[in-house]
Amino acid sequence: MVSSFVSATATVRHTAVNACLMPLCSVDQCAVVTVEGVGSTKRGLHPVQQRMTSMHGSQCGFCTPGIVMAMYTLFRNNADTTVAELEEHMDGNLCRCTGYRPILDAGRSLCIDVERCEQACGLKDGCASGADGGCGGCVSGGKRKSTALTKGEVATDSADKAAHAEASTPYSKTGAAIDELPFPDELSRPLEPVVVRHGGKAWWRPDSLAELLALKAVYPAARLVVGNTEVGIESRFKGVCTEVLLCPAAIPELLSCEATAEEYIFGACAPLSEVSAFCEAAGGAEAEGGASTIAVAIRDMLRWFASTQIRNVACLGGNLATASPISDMNPLLMAAGASLCICSAAHGERRASVKDFFKGYRRVDLADDEIIVRIHVPITRPHEFVMPLKQARRREDDISIVTAGLRVRLQLVDEGWVVEEASFAYGGMAPTTVLAKKTARALAGHAWGDAAFKVACAALEDELRVPAGAPGGQSEYRTALSVSFLFKLYVSVSLKLGLSLSPRESSAARSFVHEHKPSARGMQRYPLVHNAVGLEDKPISKASQITPSVPQPEQAEAEAAALRLKAYTESFKAKGVIDAAELVMGAALPHASGALHTTGEATYVDDIKLPAGTRHGCLVRARRAPARLIAIDAERARAAEGVIAVLFAADLPGENDIGPIVHDEECFAAEAVYHIGQVIGIAVAETAEQARVAAEMVAIEYEALSPAVVSIEQAIAAGSFFAMTEHSIESGPDVNAALTQDGVVCVEGEFRMGGQEHFYLECGTTLALPSEGALELISSTQAVTKVQAMVAHVCGIPANKVVSKVKRMGGGFGGKETRTVFASCACAVAAHVLGVPVRLSLTRDVDMSSTGGRHAFVVKYRAAAWPSTAGPSALKLAALDAKLYSNGGACLDLSGPVLDRALMHIDNCYSWPALRVWGVVCKTAQPPHTAFRGFGGPQGMLATEAILDHLASALGVPVTTLRDRNFYTEHAKTHFGQALDGGDWRGARG
Template identity: 35%
Template sequence: KNLERKVEKRAVGLNMKKGKQQRSRTAPNVDVRMRDLVENGLTVHHLSANACLVPICQLHGAAVTTVEGIGNTKTRLHPVQERIAKAHGSQCGFCTPGMVMSMYTLLRNKPKPSMEDITEALGGNLCRCTGYQEIIDGYRTFCEVCHHGTFTTRIQGKVELFRKEDLLPLDPTQDLIFPPELIRMAESPEQTTQKFHGERMTWISPITLDELVQLKTQYPQAPVVMGNTNVGLDIKFKGVLHPIIISPTRVRELFGVEQRPEGVCIGAGCSLSTVQSVLERCVCSLPAEHTQTYAALLEQLRHVGGQQIRNVATLGGNVASAYPNSDLNPILAAGRCSLVPLDKDFFVGFRKTTLRPDELVLSVFIPISRKGEVVRAFRHAPRKTNALPTVTTGMRVWFHDGSDVVREMSVYYGGVGASCTFCAERTSQQVTGRPWNEATLNEAYRVLVDEVTLGVSAPGGQVVFRRSLTLSLFFRFYLHVLQYLKDMNSAMEPLPCVIWPGYQEFQDAVEVRSAQDPVGQPVPHSSALTHATGEAVYCDDIPHMNREVFLSLVTSTKAHAKIIHIDVSRALDMPGVVDVITAKDIPGQKFRSFTGIDEEVLVEDEVTCVGQIICAVVADTKQHGKLAAAALKVTYEDLPDRIFTTEEAVEQCSFYAPQRTLQRGDIHMAFQEAEHIYEGEIRVGGQEHFYMETQSMLVIPAREQKEVKVYLSAQHPTCAQMSVAETLGIPANRVSCHVKRVGGAFGGKITKASILACITAVAAWKTERPVRCVLERGEDMLITGGRHPVLGKYKVGFMNDGKIIAADVHYFVNAGNTPDESVTYTEMIFVWCNTNCKSNLEDMTVYFFINCLLILLIMNSWCPDSTGFLPLLDVCVCVCVCVCVCVCVCVCVVILKAAALVHIYKDGSVLVSHGGIEMGQGLHTKVQQVVSRELNIPLSLIHISETCTSAVPNTNPTAASFGTDANGMAVWDACQTLYKRLEPVRKKDPSGTWKSWIATAFQERISLSATGFYRGHELSMDWQKQEGRPYTYFTYAVCCSEVELDCLTGEYRTVRADIVVDIGKSINPAIDIGQIKGAFMQGLGLYTMEELKFSPSGSLHTRGPGQYKIPAVCDVPLQFNVYLLPGSQNPFAIYSSKGIGEPIVFLGSSVFFAMKEAITAARTDVGLSGPFPLCTPATPEHACLACNTHFIQMIPKMEAGTSPPWAMELP
């Protein structure tokens, strides 16, 4: 029973948005105020915590504040809420409450923070929309030194995106106090052991150490829970059941901190944040030679999880959990820290130690370092912050007095042991007694390579890379010690990583029709304030309804198998289960066809991928549903010929029709004339949408006339409406779909949302009860697919002057087990994509900017590779200029149309309905700006409630960046009709007001409602004749990125990115600039970070933020500038604007190409020349392997064995 439990949340109206994730969460942050036991309970401290990790039982005696508790739009806003809204730091808004609460807690603890404090506070939050820059710039205004004046300028005019002078001042005296009744309760002498009894477990919280020991003796198998960062995840995601849980968070002896001459003793119950504070005080108060271990621990602690994790995770829990890739255990072991005792024999297996079930960790003693002793810790992770390390190490060396001869050495690694922290004992012994020089280093390499081994199927994969990291991190330690011995200033310390204010340039609105005309102005997002206060309603925020039940899905565990039997008996017998929905319960069509090929709503006979939906459990609570779904048993019979990779599909000719080809000229003759020919291939990995709000829906059946209401988070409500109607066998006019807003989508909520809506509707139809379906993050990633992996093979012919005269390029797209939208959308890949491959992976679907990104990358790869044969270009090692020319509208003629409905009420207020979906791109805001200009009324009179198929039917998906183009024109058309109707009224009373004109029009029986329609331009493509006009216009952009690459580890950082974009005349520069930065960061993730990994059996390994890393605050370019090109025209869109959200994603590849140039330089240093393959994403692993340094060359090649690799190479 967690704090975020839905029933409690709805009952009290708390807003704790959650991305249905694991450790790396973003939205459900809360401020927790409690008495600090480290300070003997005399002080109250604030900590930011994840509601999804903190058990509610543990909060007895604490004051919890959610985002609603600090301010709202009805009474007063808190400055933290106002600044993120007015600084344009909120787009879809789902992550905004978490950002607000993280900053709020920081300000409660430190009213004048530094930029380092702000980036650290926000480091545990994730956002998929904004690119973080606007959030950082908004909160930068709280800094004592604020370089606000450099934020934004215009090419003409002096107005900024926002003015600091207009913001509410921070007044700490107005913040909430700690409730006096909680103080009295904490000081009460009558405190006793607390027990909380749940349905399946009992929570016991003792008050004294003796009681704790007795409980542990009585219940030796009961876990001791402090931070709940491990046990809570095991319960929620792995189905582990603990009948008894012991939580000693009130036992003072576990929170003691004792400073001794020989070191510091820290209670096992102290949070990692407390440990951090204690060690910082020690470092400041002691001589440097005594604080080597403390400094090394501090360096690791800065990167352990996010601040929300460190605030609750404990030192004892971190040690006793015994994770093989622990950040702290290697350095604690290397630094001679003692714990029963903590040494090479303490860790005995995966999450196993020498602690007996009835033993407890009371404290950890961290000794001071001795004279002549050097201690350091290093880590490598997929992301600098809030990411589990790939490899981590703690190393200590102690020299004989006045010499460089090693007296004693300890080397510990995390992430390379079979199941626990690994002690490189042989390497330490080999170095002991030797002088610290290059000969000793080389000898250590030889032993270390032999001592640290990993099998090809080692969990986590990356075998060669991880082994090379053990060498490169040892080399880094060697250099650090060498500098210590020679008393040199360190060149190894990390450079400052402060994010500077963003710089933007944009043009003043050229055509201003009135003083209140908002077009061209940086108007904040219309829902920004409600996002910041938590008042914005998303699908799962809809209040719990009477008799409502929950839907839990049962998915396939096989990639290709025949279903023999579905045994539902055990599930039906479990508590709270209402029914089990199978394909036999579907009253209408059992198949959905999105591209002419049928796709089963619920699989009945044969599964073709892991994660295919077989059936669903309906239960009174989500927990009951999950337990029943896990108990339901499906019997399979494996089928042969599983296909996973693109190569396997090509080899077996497993393709979807049609296969497209474009050919110009005689390619054979051109190759004969070419003076040089270059052939190669490149693989482009897929990408998970990772929208913050997972797939969510609520279906309400009506007893009268077979009506169904569907509330969902989707981009295409009409698709869901038609799908539900056909699945239930009822007319579409009985189904109404409602979308208030969407917490991010990026193409992933079109067809997938419709399939899930069908299943939920069948459950509601059969049970005659409202049914809610909200996917967990792992379910969402498993079921919904993502961006297509692509294999590009090319043969290029060119002349001595660099002119390319022939190109034979083949693209193969891994479409998965069903075509979904693959066929339709590959026709949009610049009309280039050849073949969709059929495989037994989850079917891939639409993604932000479709797949043009992948094809552009392939083209930009073979162009530089081919010119690499010629001395034509002077290329900077680390700087890459990447030019992007991108389409932003679709091939399909049907899709480019829109309708709208505008009502003017008697009081002059205006209600607008259109077919577009607000999902963070500011569509509603721009539409309101259109209405304001055309009707010449202030924005305050205009309201958009929701998108509903009952108000505006036959809508098209909001996708491909044409939402404003189409819906803006439809609303413009409706406003023109209304404006003309009101013309006679205005002529009669030219000095009247808007409200008086409307009152007169009402009295004169003039219709104050109008529909608008936009048909779009005629587009076509004749594939037989290979001609046509598939696009309306183009969006142009160019980006220059500067990157620093660590060739030893593959880590990089983007020093600077400058983007120039031609977007015509921007309707809202603030929203467009935010979209540009967000898209760039998503592209950066696509090309350099985000990697989908599948097991050899076809199961997705990366099912959550713990394994799949999207860009975070630490990945923002240190200098991030955007320039909107002035004076541009576009006659094909409203007000000469252009679609902007999707085309910019490709500019993230500038970082990829900059990395490639840096890798080229590194390869030159080791004597390698010529083109080399670098596939995307260019993760640190791929970058490091491409550098092919001598550390990579030291690793023996893996011999092909009987064990399959941990993950497959895709595409």
């Protein structure tokens, strides 16, 4: 949380920010609070930390400090926060393993308007935590309805009974609201001018517009930094180096928001969150004449613009100057008829219309010495309607596929509505934001109705048609979206005018951009152990008191289970972990490290205090593939500042071949590379940045090998397979005969399932510590044994001289089962050869482009089923013949076992009398793909569901009916020979 003094209002502004994008210089004269300052296990947890801990808000814990700080900032600004405000505020925080329900539940329990005990606990007489039927802190004070649960299930409410009354106390009544860290008195003054120089670069923070313009005149190549979303990304990922950065945070003219009778005026650098709050207050619900105000439109679009942490720092001026063709705000400003006040020291002020501002792809009407000072947005007139629209792959925090700002002004003529003026601006349709002028002219002057809009839609489709092969792809879809947006405007305005439309047409007026988003709600249900049904509410210490409701013969099983659980409880009690009476069957205990997660005290590899003399590594990776390595020149890299060494294959003390099963990879590529990002060497330097620069300096000459085979289709055409993985399973009678027998309905097709990135939040990290010819490896890995074995192999030392450790890791999901080993090997070689500790932390882009993910699959199939007229065999599956192709990448890794599991899961849960499945792993120029939750099972099972969908369509029956008719039954046998009987069998329930 960054807190700053706002001199214009003499108040303190608390903001949640993205620390990865926040320049250090920008927090000068600000108070910065991190999760460690909020609370700790020694001095006590803050209410936000306590709720996150007791209500199961963490799993791996790597995202938890960020989530805690986002919540903390929200409640720090407003102790009486509502549930809706909480959900809006958390849109920029990602969690990959816990799931958002318990996180939101933790936050909701602190909100002022949450219904206490809002979810049923399943008990007949309501909540049992309090004598009055309430939960101890229930604001309603009364009993609530119970929702009957399936026998053997337990539900948890938002307080989850782990937090008891504490989880029912809103934040404003916890006492924390009056006992927060105070804002330092010495910072309660206007921002002062600052200049920071280092390494030939300079950061300026002037305190007047005149000084800023003077600096821009002296340094025309200087960049203004407000949100750092553009400059930061360019410098980190595109290698753009800007020598002079100008920070306008101390210039009031650039930060204000105000309104006149004719227009809204926004300072070009005003944070988007403040622009949104201003529009919320200024817009109201409806303008005169029932028209939508531009203020409401801006507020609605900003709701879906990036995330709270970005909106807290980003600005409209940056959006305009960046000129992204998929900007959400630029089309809306263009359609609204906005204009810009542009200023320079040499020529003073000038005005420019937004519609004429964009000159080409990321080129604008702005001289090098000019800056945008203000944005002027005309206030909407009576009978004027403005509608913002966007379509993205997901609603929150995502760039648009197509975005639009649509405006139309109507005039009442002879009791009918006529279009007086129209303006339709689109993003995502061309290299710049475009104004559909022809379409607007086609609509102007016409009566408002179906006929006019059919003409307008046809004109728009012709005017903004995206050509095939255009950057961004999806040309037909984008064209269709632009027309659908126009139709949404027509339906929405017609409804506001009171015109009659059918319910089917009326539904088109809805859009997530301006629709109210209901609060998320959830109920957690989970089955108890089968043997313990009926003991849901019994303390384990009394589990031997079997309830009469448990039927025979389960009584004996339950008694045996009680004895086992009693022994389990006693072991806990003996260790002093928990009192036996507190351990209730079905209760979810808080994470053992939950408090450490929420306070930032949990130690990950990057948190380990580095020994003196530790060096940092950065991988030298292939930029082209497949290619032969002709020459490697590392002289400039070795001579760079702070560089200790740059190591390649020739420097390896041991063997160069690695791999989890088959050793078909190299620690350092020696002669050729087969995928982008393949490791060629490692640069070691005094700092991580010096190592990164050195790795970039290595000059490599490549010679292209055969054309890259990237997709499964290309691999099939080229016959590029891992031959050892090819095999098949066949069961039942002859499959070809079963597919062609008289009376069956047969279908043939292909199913495709794409890959998936693991996206664990902690990237691969290794700390290698050499000592007396031995190595200690501390890494973020799911496979400590593989790390030990491969490190010993490449370093040429016995495995008993390699100690491999992992304390905790920030997510894995299979992605760290094998694909961190190559990085650990590189780090270990550097430490072993140089005799110094070395840490290697992969950045997000390196991790994602080097490690591989879930295997993409193509399934080619023929399947048959009996029609509904086939008597006893009606709607029964007859046969399946499937060929599975997986994309294994450049090396085998675990692709063989993944394919095996897909072959064995192709039946899903359905009985196929005749089944033949064949599979092979395709060899492509992608990074080796690897384990991922499900390990091939989801690919095989999802293919079967698609096949059943296809069959159901051909049979003319609901797919649920087809499923129900073909579930496995007890004593059936799978296609790989497993008999489905015994105590673990669970029959399908009707």
